[in-house]
Amino acid sequence: MSFLFAVAPALPLGKSGKFVAGAYIVFVVLILVYVGIMAIRSQRTERELAELQRDVEAVRTREDERERETVA
Amino acid sequence: MQKIFYLHVPLAIVSLCGFMFGALLAIGYLRTGDRKWDMRSYVAIHMALIFGIGGLITGSIWAKASWGHWWVWNEPTLVSFLIVLLLFATYQPLRFSIEDPERQARYASVFAIVAGVFVPLNFIAVRLAQQFVHPRVLTLGGGSLPGSMRLTFLIALLGMTLLYVTLWKYEMTTKNTRMQVRRLRRTLLGEDAIRPAGRTAAPS
Numbered sequence: 001m002s003f004l005f006a007v008a009p010a011l012p013l014g015k016s017g018k019f020v021a022g023a024y025i026v027f028v029v030l031i032l033v034y035v036g037i038m039a040i041r042s043q044r045t046e047r048e049l050a051e052l053q054r055d056v057e058a059v060r061t062r063e064d065e066r067e068r069e070t071v072a
Numbered sequence: 073m074q075k076i077f078y079l080h081v082p083l084a085i086v087s088l089c090g091f092m093f094g095a096l097l098a099i100g101y102l103r104t105g106d107r108k109w110d111m112r113s114y115v116a117i118h119m120a121l122i123f124g125i126g127g128l129i130t131g132s133i134w135a136k137a138s139w140g141h142w143w144v145w146n147e148p149t150l151v152s153f154l155i156v157l158l159l160f161a162t163y164q165p166l167r168f169s170i171e172d173p174e175r176q177a178r179y180a181s182v183f184a185i186v187a188g189v190f191v192p193l194n195f196i197a198v199r200l201a202q203q204f205v206h207p208r209v210l211t212l213g214g215g216s217l218p219g220s221m222r223l224t225f226l227i228a229l230l231g232m233t234l235l236y237v238t239l240w241k242y243e244m245t246t247k248n249t250r251m252q253v254r255r256l257r258r259t260l261l262g263e264d265a266i267r268p269a270g271r272t273a274a275p276s
Contacts (some may be wrong), residue, residue: 020076
């Protein structure tokens with residue numbers, strides 16, 4: 001706590017200051033949790049996109065091979 | 073302690089406006105039948121719920137610091153906000169209970185509009201009530217907020233609104249991208265390539 005006062009002497013951590021700090025911490029945590037959940041979802045979408053790309057490439061390779069066989 | 077005001081009030085205002093924004097977007101769905109309006113409405117209400125929970129928790133902390141109680145049941149503003157929040161908290165279970173996507177979107181839109189209309193009505197009813205405990209610093213006639221505090225509050229409100237819009241857009245983009253990936257997979261690889269999404273509250 002003394003370190004906190006040393007780096008931020010204007011921080012009002014008196015009787016009601018802890019309530020102010022608590023309210024702002026709740027807000028930041030809420031936003032962080034939300035952004036974290038959305039980041040996990042974005043990762044899932046990224047994985048699905050990579051999977052789709054692999055599948056499409058596999059289909060394309062198969063079609064190319066079939067075409068070559070037909071020509072041969 | 074007053075500093076909580078710059079967080080709690082913008083959170084509550086943006087949350088209530090978000091519910092009404094969701095209702096307006098739901099009208100868009102009922103008018104056009106386009107699913108993207110349903111998605112917009114869903115995300116707007118979802119975001120407003122998150123902001124509302126934030127407003128409720130910070131309000132509760134403020135109440136504890138000011139009045140010595142986490143919650144005061146005879147305070148109309150607090151209870152009316154809780155009622156609105158609980159009303160919209162049923163939005164997700166309502167969606168989840170309907171399997172057919174078309175019906176889900178239609179019923180959810182009707183609910184969003186009716187509940188959205190309730191928000192300003194509720195607000196007016198509380199304002200008209202006689203017994204006030206909640207500090208009235210914001211009124212149409214100017215209120216009792218000093219100039220410097222008013223400026224700080226307006227900046228906080230603007231910041232909160234921008235945060236709401238940014239997160240709304242962020243979630244919309246994420247959901248739209250996911251839907252487009254699924255659609256692309258279906259188009260390129262056929263219906264069998266799609267894993268069934270299962271029952272979900274979100275528009276699919």
